Amino acid sequence: MSDNQLFKPEERIELQRVLSKMNREQLLWLGGYISAAIDFAPAVHASYANPVIEPKVLTHLEEESSGGVSSPQSLTILFGSHSGNSEKIAQIARKEAQRLGLEAKVRNMEDYNPRSLKDEEQLLVIVSTHGEGEPPLAAQELYEKLKSGRGFSAENIRYLVIALGDSTYKHFCKTGHDFFEFLKKLGASPLRDVVELDTDFNTRLSGLIPEVVGQFATVNAAQSAQSSRPAAAKDVEVDIQDGPVEVEIIEKIQLNGRGADKETWHIELVAEHPALKYQPGDAIEVFTENDPSLVAAVLDTVGLDGRELVDIDGARMSLKEALQYHSELTVLTAPVVKKYSTFLQNETFNRLLEDPEQLSAFLAGTDVLDLLQKYPAELKAVDLVSTLRRLAPRAYSIASSPEEVGNEIHITVGAVRYEKEGRRRNGVCSTFLADRVDVGQRLKVKIRSNNQFRLPEDGNTSVIMVGAGTGIAPYRGFLQQRAALGHKGRNWLIFGDRHFTTDFLYQTEWLKYRNSGLLTRLDVAFSRDQEQKIYVQHKMKQNAGELYKWISEGGRFYVCGDMKTMAVDVRNTFLSILQAEGGMSPEQSLEYFNKLRKERRYQEDVY
Numbered sequence: 001m002s003d004n005q006l007f008k009p010e011e012r013i014e015l016q017r018v019l020s021k022m023n024r025e026q027l028l029w030l031g032g033y034i035s036a037a038i039d040f041a042p043a044v045h046a047s048y049a050n051p052v053i054e055p056k057v058l059t060h061l062e063e064e065s066s067g068g069v070s071s072p073q074s075l076t077i078l079f080g081s082h083s084g085n086s087e088k089i090a091q092i093a094r095k096e097a098q099r100l101g102l103e104a105k106v107r108n109m110e111d112y113n114p115r116s117l118k119d120e121e122q123l124l125v126i127v128s129t130h131g132e133g134e135p136p137l138a139a140q141e142l143y144e145k146l147k148s149g150r151g152f153s154a155e156n157i158r159y160l161v162i163a164l165g166d167s168t169y170k171h172f173c174k175t176g177h178d179f180f181e182f183l184k185k186l187g188a189s190p191l192r193d194v195v196e197l198d199t200d201f202n203t204r205l206s207g208l209i210p211e212v213v214g215q216f217a218t219v220n221a222a223q224s225a226q227s228s229r230p231a232a233a234k235d236v237e238v239d240i241q242d243g244p245v246e247v248e249i250i251e252k253i254q255l256n257g258r259g260a261d262k263e264t265w266h267i268e269l270v271a272e273h274p275a276l277k278y279q280p281g282d283a284i285e286v287f288t289e290n291d292p293s294l295v296a297a298v299l300d301t302v303g304l305d306g307r308e309l310v311d312i313d314g315a316r317m318s319l320k321e322a323l324q325y326h327s328e329l330t331v332l333t334a335p336v337v338k339k340y341s342t343f344l345q346n347e348t349f350n351r352l353l354e355d356p357e358q359l360s361a362f363l364a365g366t367d368v369l370d371l372l373q374k375y376p377a378e379l380k381a382v383d384l385v386s387t388l389r390r391l392a393p394r395a396y397s398i399a400s401s402p403e404e405v406g407n408e409i410h411i412t413v414g415a416v417r418y419e420k421e422g423r424r425r426n427g428v429c430s431t432f433l434a435d436r437v438d439v440g441q442r443l444k445v446k447i448r449s450n451n452q453f454r455l456p457e458d459g460n461t462s463v464i465m466v467g468a469g470t471g472i473a474p475y476r477g478f479l480q481q482r483a484a485l486g487h488k489g490r491n492w493l494i495f496g497d498r499h500f501t502t503d504f505l506y507q508t509e510w511l512k513y514r515n516s517g518l519l520t521r522l523d524v525a526f527s528r529d530q531e532q533k534i535y536v537q538h539k540m541k542q543n544a545g546e547l548y549k550w551i552s553e554g555g556r557f558y559v560c561g562d563m564k565t566m567a568v569d570v571r572n573t574f575l576s577i578l579q580a581e582g583g584m585s586p587e588q589s590l591e592y593f594n595k596l597r598k599e600r601r602y603q604e605d606v607y
Ligand SMILES: Cc1cc2nc3c(=O)[nH]c(=O)nc-3n(C[C@H](O)[C@H](O)[C@H](O)COP(=O)(O)OP(=O)(O)OC[C@H]3O[C@@H](n4cnc5c(N)ncnc54)[C@H](O)[C@@H]3O)c2cc1C
Pocket: 168, 283, 330, 331, 364, 365, 366, 394, 395, 396, 397, 398, 412, 413, 414, 415, 416, 417, 418, 419, 420, 426, 427, 428, 429, 430, 431, 470, 471, 473, 606, 607
């Protein structure tokens, strides 16, 4: 079919007019865009069999393109990751880029020199957000450098940012947005707005990656790649290979003593599966399901009986099944309430959405049932499931070492239960584990590796481990590992919880390790056993001289548990110890602290 047959004369003239006005960047962008569009619209494919770009335009492209028509365009895929998701997506994007004829390389932000920016042509940034809206540690240095902007140029770069995040956090995908702005300020040209990925990103990748990477494919590269493409982009198989694996529960013990006001479970899982290989410091993700009584209350509130059919990832199922196994009911996020508002047309509700402070106050401790009850809307089954977020697995730090327990995985789970507005609420995963599964039953899990929380390779290095509540979990794995491998380095555990009599988690094991000499020091802080609250940071302060000595002799410092208060207090106390014991100014202590973080001598696993 010729272009004469495909386009009316006035359309051809209009196309030529538009194309002839475009500069090289615009044409390159359009080439990638069309390439992706072809894959998503098979009927349009034929209409591009004869390219509409006139020879005159192609000549203009050849002249300006430094590599000539046949040389592949380069694409640097730069990832910044803490728990590996961004890195996995970077590898998937690399495969897709190569399929499209791009010369793609994957680079870790941790080792990336921003001076290389001047040599980049195309950049795909894939980065997650951690802490409370902070870059992952591995991305921090690059983040600071690009933020300052001094001495770097990104003027020749076309770029795109994929931001990973979790919409339950206030600063959703913030780091990705920040990188987007930094690069823009440095003169780079964005190909589109930031692509935000929530915890259900796996379900979006097979469509998204070809679309995003396709935007980088140049007109020439796209043309040459088209003939050799093994499949249309929409058929691309995303090789994630990290689905969950089934494990059996072989032990489940309540760790708190009688009369405790907390509920912490020790759970042992077992399975022989290569995907379940782990190291101390890693976590597992547990795939969970909603409480049937909450599902029933939701159905009752929306006036649906649960037998309505809906589609989830191409699978047809009843609404009840979708709500129980696939929809997030216990936590509410900003994107969900924004989608929900389209069914409401309620001015008060819309005003709430526009005020970030009011919105985050509304979201805290509010669940889907609250939303449906407070702001009733007429919803069909399909409206409800498409509004709700996909149920995400929850992470639990592994509390064992494979050197000690073989193919078992132990975890320490604090049950989340609270009351609000006269209704008892239960955390979906922690109470699924506490209430609805037992020994002999099976769970679906996945290892979430964490290279940012590792024992030193040198077994002679001293370690100081600070943890509160379930933050004790990884240290059980650390000590099992050091005992099993006969490591001689000193071990100091600083543990905190509420009461000595009920909440001294794994007490007998620590005492055994102290008696054997494996645990060189054990300090405990039970906050509610006396009028004055005592926390782990107070124990650090009481032993400031010794702590500074361990650190200045090359020791490593670990913090695990609550992110919002404990980790902040521990960090501030650590800085004050550097100042008091090391004679450092506040600036010097911060500089020293950052150096320790970079050298992996101050590591955090906080949540
Ligand atoms: C890397 C990592 C490691 C982790 N390790 C562990 C671990 O070893 N052990 C462990 O127990 N947990 C651990 N967690 C936390 C765990 O993943 C879950 O977040 C936790 O179990 C709660 O999940 P849930 O599904 O039970 O609760 P959800 O259904 O997710 O509900 C939690 C939500 O309830 C609300 N909420 C809770 N308490 C209150 C309250 N008092 N008032 C109002 N609202 C409230 C909050 O909005 C909160 O977001 C870890 C998390 C990460 C990221």
